[in-house]
Amino acid sequence: QVQLQESGPGLVKPSQTLSLTCTVSGGSISSGSYYWSWIRQPAGKGLEWIGRIYTSGSTNYNPSLKSRVTISVDTSKNQFSLKLSSVTAADTAVYYCAREAGGSGWYVGFDYWGQGTLVTVSS
């Protein structure tokens, strides 16, 4: 059973960089046709896709966040990470990491999720 767990600071100051890590257990992050994604949900609002990374290192980002987002992967630690720079109060949200199953000509969606971690941006 694949499990994902987010970790990182729960409080970030405005203008600083938010950094989160997702640790994958129950399977290798390098095996299979999977992408590894970050999704967030501000309080009282809907889900927002942030971006994804493939184990080759290729990435896709939400155009509205692209200038501030970096997603990276460390296959040796079975982890992938999110960095969001120049944060403001609008970036306060529950952040989820998720596995996205898909490949050339097929797609399943986000089939495994972490429990989510609340990140608050405040001084």
Place this chain on the structure above:
Amino acid sequence: QSALTQPASVSGSPGQSITISCTGTSSDVGGYNYVSWYQHHPGKAPKLMIYDVSNRPSGVSNRFSGSKSGNTASLTISGLQAEDEADYYCSSYTSSSTQVFGGGTKLTVL
């Protein structure tokens, strides 16, 4: 990219059927059969209910079904049960190789 459009709320009585719509454009919902639906109980991780417009993952009740017509996808829940009360989100692949979610629909079981 703009969020897909879902009704803010729907409701139904136990045993009834409800349908949640998800409207996008030809660059996302209308252009690909890569629409998925998620059930989200507050405080928990979202759960994949439907993928590729109408396919159910193993373990998901057959009371959940999906369809698509043009730029609008739909999720139907039949035989409503109290445990179905949750937020539901659609998601679609886009022509920019990104993903986009709907705004979410709160389902209330009366």
